[in-house]
Amino acid sequence: MEPDGRLGLYRMMVLIRTYEETILREYHADKKPVFDIGAGLIPGEMHLSAGQEPVAAGVCAHLTADDAVTATHRPHHFAIAHGVDLDRMTAEIFGRVDGLGRGRGGHMHLFDPATHFSCSGIIAEGYPPAVGQALAFQRRGTDRVAVAVTGEGAANQGAFHEALNLASLWKLPVVFVVEDNDWGISVPRSASTCVTSNALRAAGYGIPGQRVEDNSVEAVHAVAGEAIARARAGEGPSLIEVHTLRLWGHFEGDAQGYRSDLEGVPGRDPLPTYEKELRAAGVLDDAAVSSIAEQARDRVEAAIAFAKRSPEPDPATALDFVFAQA
């Protein structure tokens, strides 16, 4: 891969990680001394995606704002990689009027029509709408694609299978992405299915399926490139599964007492691994690493500041937007 492309992937992963670390800080800042999920500047559940950056960065590097991405309840990495406005996304997470949904959605329900980005808090149920977006793209004669993301736990849901079948039947430009982070909340993959790789399930629907085993952003980039090119060329859907890593808990506040693999987790962090690889290849040096880190920090802090400046919604508007006005 060209140095510029590699640097781009690295930069995106750093931006995502910086974002998640900063949200983590803000989320916990005012929930002490006793953790209260509804308290603080960011209330509610928080699902962070640290460790899963390679999937979003590798896939979205092939997309433009005309393509659609439908993410899961753990959506930030895909939103950022797909170019969702960081300020408005952050304002939404803070529940402010300048947020993507004017404070109606929250972190699991981000909708950005400018980049055709959406996500869903219901496991696997983001797949069918992505199929419909692809149907719209196909009907309009474009080469746009829809990317639908789930976790490996969602591959046992009906919506997952129905969506694959329909997309295959209608030869729709969809790329189904499964993020296998080994854990469906507390249940390991081995306790939820006997299928060793969800990429194998693609065969059941007559579409290509490929698994990336090592959470390598460049491997994801390569496999996604093929799948997306195939979709753009009108050759139909594909399934990609990436064996990735949930670096932190299912949600913030999750003590992960159930987790049997924690000891090895830090060593599997994809970010230092990739940084080392790029340094060895001469693509990155100390100066570049700190400048990229600084740029990411500045960008994220600006988004946080934007969110904090934005007012909370007026309670008098709580009933707005149930219906579109004629």
Add this chain to the structure above:
Amino acid sequence: MTLTDASASSSAPAQRKLSTAKAMVEAIAQEMERDEDVFVLGEDVGAYGGIFSSTTGLLEKFGPRRVLDTPISETAFIGAAIGAAVEGLRPIVELMFVDFFGVCMDQIYNHMAKIHFESGGNVKVPMVLTAAVGGGYSDGAQHSQCLWGTFAHLPGMKVVAPSNPADAKGLMTAAIRDDNPVVYLFHKGVMGLPWMAKNRRSIGPVPDGDHVVPIGKANIVRPGSDVTVVTLSLSVHHSLDVAEELAQQGIDCEVVDLRSVVPLDTDTILESVGRTGRLLVVDEDYLSFGLSGEIIARVAERDPGLLRAPAARVAVPDVPIPYARPLEYAVLPTPDRIRRAVLDLVNA
């Protein structure tokens, strides 16, 4: 354009008559001609023409690109309609029997109904979800429900249920043009199907050309002074039959056809109850926690003094719809039950 107001729908000028099913199809076809983005998908909507003739002839007219038969995958194809609507198309998606909503309810109430709200109004979902409702022909507990109260309870979707051919056309046209998701529930007993006992008003005059019935406007289909009967769909016809019969005994029923459950035309109900002082709600949906209770609550909240007698209701008494004919008719809102309820009200 014929814009039907609350008081004029079924008294449209005399002209050719259509069945409710044909009127529905006519609206869809006209909108498909008018707007390339309108398309139809669902199970058996193509060559079959819809199990209840709701899409008959559309495939021949518009071809398979605009009339899409789907696999039996309600979650996938209703979800696909949502995604297509989000991208600006205007799908009409058929969930054959409303009773099947359980297999795809997440797409309906968590996605179709909530995306506009969650996006703070930035994303619209302009689609129509159609489904057949109602019993009366021994199809059993999983194929005979109405369930409009379930959809109406969950915010974010409009819910309409026409009772006659003209309204079927006008409400369908309005539903397709609406920027919101609209659940369009057609009772099998009003469709005018050749293979099912027909109600005599299931074939009736339908305006030519553009015909829009605004969503959210009830229709006083029979004015009267003694009792207000608020109802919808097939029960409108039972109520009208009872009203005609009781008129001979000097009891004058006003029959209000809601046409739309969401939004609910509370004003028309209140005005009518204000005139008659008596309220009977007839609902083929389940009794408890549903439409009948809602209507009575709205009257009681706004002005309980309007009622000269306690409000009454005839609905399905919280039992799954039985199969055997005498059992099914014991729980449906039949003309017999409606007549008894009206007589109890006026004699109270």
